[in-house]
Amino acid sequence: MICLEGLTKIFGADVKAVDELSLQVGAGEVYGLLGPNGAGKTTTLRMIMGLLPPTSGDARIQGSALSERAQQIKRLIGLVSASAGLYQWLTPREILRYFAIGFGLSERQAIDRTEELSEIMELREFLDRRCTTLSTGQAQRVNLARALVHDPPVVLLDEPTRGLDVVGAKVVFDYVQFLRQANKAIILCTHQLEEAERFCDRFGLLYQGKLRYEGTLTELQTATGQPTLVEMFLRLLRDNPIEKVEEPLDASTG
Ligand SMILES: Nc1ncnc2c1ncn2[C@@H]1O[C@H](COP(=O)(O)OP(=O)(O)O)[C@@H](O)[C@H]1O
Numbered sequence: 001m002i003c004l005e006g007l008t009k010i011f012g013a014d015v016k017a018v019d020e021l022s023l024q025v026g027a028g029e030v031y032g033l034l035g036p037n038g039a040g041k042t043t044t045l046r047m048i049m050g051l052l053p054p055t056s057g058d059a060r061i062q063g064s065a066l067s068e069r070a071q072q073i074k075r076l077i078g079l080v081s082a083s084a085g086l087y088q089w090l091t092p093r094e095i096l097r098y099f100a101i102g103f104g105l106s107e108r109q110a111i112d113r114t115e116e117l118s119e120i121m122e123l124r125e126f127l128d129r130r131c132t133t134l135s136t137g138q139a140q141r142v143n144l145a146r147a148l149v150h151d152p153p154v155v156l157l158d159e160p161t162r163g164l165d166v167v168g169a170k171v172v173f174d175y176v177q178f179l180r181q182a183n184k185a186i187i188l189c190t191h192q193l194e195e196a197e198r199f200c201d202r203f204g205l206l207y208q209g210k211l212r213y214e215g216t217l218t219e220l221q222t223a224t225g226q227p228t229l230v231e232m233f234l235r236l237l238r239d240n241p242i243e244k245v246e247e248p249l250d251a252s253t254g
């Protein structure tokens, strides 16, 4: 479903943000792409989305190469980013319609899809309220629904729980379970390792742009000799000290 082949991004002369990244994610699978700030997670997602051209390598979605059909690939992907704000002066219904039309749905389809998502994401009671009046948890539900408006088979989540309280985080993780049941191929990027451990089927440990370890929790435990993801990362950081300390950019996807 998602297939990354040697995906690489070099910024400027020498910042290797993503270095020969290859991985595959199947339908109904939650892949945790994990790493500290600056590891290359957001850059990877932006390349998969077609927002950023790779220096080399490719990202295939359902067999379509990014380089060949970028526009079509975008329709296959839903992106949830922590930094994505809502249009405060609009209502959730208006936002869903706006994005549905943007993705090429007809008026009729947009209305039907809004109904469907209101049901799934429990938006009904505030569907016609301005977003300024929503609680954080409600706003997050709208944000998540928006990413699904075109019913993409692939969903990318970039730090989706950042800045949320426990209620907001639960909304996100219920959503991840829902996506898995709906047979989506999911990449979840986060540095919240304890959460990831509970919600992902498989993991890729990204550090300084390179995939250091990959596998199920059991496989990683065997490979690293460490019991938890947190300890795996501490070990990774200790064994590979950062020579050049850089201020990582914000996770903004533009
Ligand atoms: N537009 C950019 N220009 C230059 N360097 C960038 C740009 N975007 C990201 N980087 C650098 O690439 C590296 C990976 O960043 P990023 O993908 O945002 O990491 P993460 O999402 O894992 O925190 C960092 O060193 C960051 O400073």
Ligand SMILES: [Mg+2]
Pocket (backbone or CB within 6 Å): 041, 042, 043, 158, 250, 251
């Ligand atoms: Mg990021």
